[in-house]
Amino acid sequence: MRNNARRLIGFLLAGICAGSALVHAEPQLYETGPSEESSYVRFVNATEQDVAVISSQGSAKVELTAQAEGRASRFFPVKSGSKLSATIQSNNHKIPVKVLGRPWEYITIAIVPSDHGRVKTMLVRETPTDFNAMRSSLALFNLDAKCSAAVMQGGAKNATILDKVQPFSVQRRLVNPVKLSATVACSGRSGGSAVELSQLQAGERYSVFLLTLKNSRQTFFVRD
Amino acid sequence: MSLLLAGLTVLVIGDSHLATKDYLITTLHDELMRQGAKVYSYGACGTPSGAWMKTIQPPCGSAFRLDDGPLRIRAGEAGSTKPLPELVNLHHPDLIVVVNGDTMAGYKNASLPKTWIWNEVSTLTKGIKASGASCVWVGPAWGNEGGKNGKNFPRVKEMSDFLVDIVSPCIYINSLKMSKPGEWGTLQGDGQHFTSAGYRAWGSAISRAIVSSDILQKIKH
Numbered sequence: 230m231r232n233n234a235r236r237l238i239g240f241l242l243a244g245i246c247a248g249s250a251l252v253h254a255e256p257q258l259y260e261t262g263p264s265e266e267s268s269y270v271r272f273v274n275a276t277e278q279d280v281a282v283i284s285s286q287g288s289a290k291v292e293l294t295a296q297a298e299g300r301a302s303r304f305f306p307v308k309s310g311s312k313l314s315a316t317i318q319s320n321n322h323k324i325p326v327k328v329l330g331r332p333w334e335y336i337t338i339a340i341v342p343s344d345h346g347r348v349k350t351m352l353v354r355e356t357p358t359d360f361n362a363m364r365s366s367l368a369l370f371n372l373d374a375k376c377s378a379a380v381m382q383g384g385a386k387n388a389t390i391l392d393k394v395q396p397f398s399v400q401r402r403l404v405n406p407v408k409l410s411a412t413v414a415c416s417g418r419s420g421g422s423a424v425e426l427s428q429l430q431a432g433e434r435y436s437v438f439l440l441t442l443k444n445s446r447q448t449f450f451v452r453d
Numbered sequence: 454m455s456l457l458l459a460g461l462t463v464l465v466i467g468d469s470h471l472a473t474k475d476y477l478i479t480t481l482h483d484e485l486m487r488q489g490a491k492v493y494s495y496g497a498c499g500t501p502s503g504a505w506m507k508t509i510q511p512p513c514g515s516a517f518r519l520d521d522g523p524l525r526i527r528a529g530e531a532g533s534t535k536p537l538p539e540l541v542n543l544h545h546p547d548l549i550v551v552v553n554g555d556t557m558a559g560y561k562n563a564s565l566p567k568t569w570i571w572n573e574v575s576t577l578t579k580g581i582k583a584s585g586a587s588c589v590w591v592g593p594a595w596g597n598e599g600g601k602n603g604k605n606f607p608r609v610k611e612m613s614d615f616l617v618d619i620v621s622p623c624i625y626i627n628s629l630k631m632s633k634p635g636e637w638g639t640l641q642g643d644g645q646h647f648t649s650a651g652y653r654a655w656g657s658a659i660s661r662a663i664v665s666s667d668i669l670q671k672i673k674h
Contacts (some may be wrong), residue, residue, distance in 0.1 A: 261556050261559055262558065262559025262561070262562045263566050266566070266569075333566065333567070333569070358567050360567055360568070360570075360615075360618065360619050361618045361619065362578065362618065362619045362621035363618070432575065432619075
């Protein structure tokens with residue numbers, strides 16, 4: 230998986246976030262800031278079966294299972310302004326995906342069920358600015374088209390952490406790095422799905438995903 | 454001499470402010486030695502934080518100074534850096550001092566590149582955390598507006614405020630509190646790099662901050 234991911238970086242993505250050092254004769258003069266702007270792309274399998282993401286050249290593949298954190302790839306850096314092209318393969322069906330990222334944008338490409346056993350992709354975009362090494366960043370991704378407003382509650386007082394998350398959108402906030410058990414539900418509907426995040430780590434970023442398969446609401450989380 | 458600093462080994466790493474004679478690699482290094490520490494300083498001109506976790510050839514040279522040895526300045530391939538884990542294995546520091554901010558502030562960019570800065574800083578702080586050493590992070594000083602580097606006061610402030618939030622487990626040392634904007638003279642047409650007097654003032658102020666920092670109370674002798 231990791232080797233495939235590395236190859237994916239090399240062959241799938243249109244541009245890699247590689248620093249190009251500028252050489253100056255004067256020791257005290259140089260460019261400040263990044264040599265180029267990037268965006269970041271990951272794939273999330275929100276279907277009932279395993280799927281594969283195949284590079285546009287067919288030389289690299291990332292496999293996503295239908296179980297917990299195996300559903301999500303890591304974020305791949307893409308040179309901003311370069312188009313990412315890939316093919317999603319599921320049940321012998323193939324669909325193309327193309328995405329163009331804005332500078333410093335994080336794009337989650339959700340692979341979701343479609344008609345007749347096929348799949349389709351939905352994009353969730355965020356440009357975070359909440360970086361903090363002393364707290365944890367917690368996000369709720371609503372990948373359930375039928376859940377008009379997802380809500381996450383948790384902690385000792387079962388407080389609302391994030392709410393009103395519309396389908397195929399995300400909300401994120403900083404929380405203290407505590408041991409956290411949470412429940413994700415849809416507003417106005419009974420029942421919820423529990424997610425055990427355990428001990429949150431300071432400086433880490435977490436994504437909790439809500440999806441519904443066979444009328445069963447499910448949640449899982451990954452470290453970004 | 455500081456009773457708290459005496460006998461400790463301090464590793465100082467940073468950017469161009471540590472890569473030229475009479476810059477911090479002279480003034481801060483001397484001040485820390487005067488406080489009784491064993492000091493190893495390395496500067497890599499023009500490099501962001503994450504570069505310290507790998508071997509790189511800095512775009513505008515490097516320098517190092519090993520305790521009471523002479524300052525060595527290197528350019529081109531000879532200026533290639535040693536990554537932090539290697540420096541830690543070499544010197545076994547009790548305290549790591551990072552001087553880095555200006556190289557990441559994007560003074561000529563329309564906005565502060567927070568995501569990139571976060572990635573760079575996190576890369577280094579994870580390495581520092583793994584080393585087990587204590588750490589302080591020295592943020593950028595005011596300098597002067599204009600010049601070829603495009604330094605400007607609002608962006609310096611924004612950068613410093615951002616670093617406060619993201620350098621943990623390092624303790625942040627706020628250089629902006631050490632002087633007024635423009636108070637320390639900078640090289641003509643530069644705005645970012647100080648005159649010898651400026652670097653003496655900055656080096657002295659950093660040393661005072663380190664000696665008074667809570668972190669020294671926590672380091673076991």
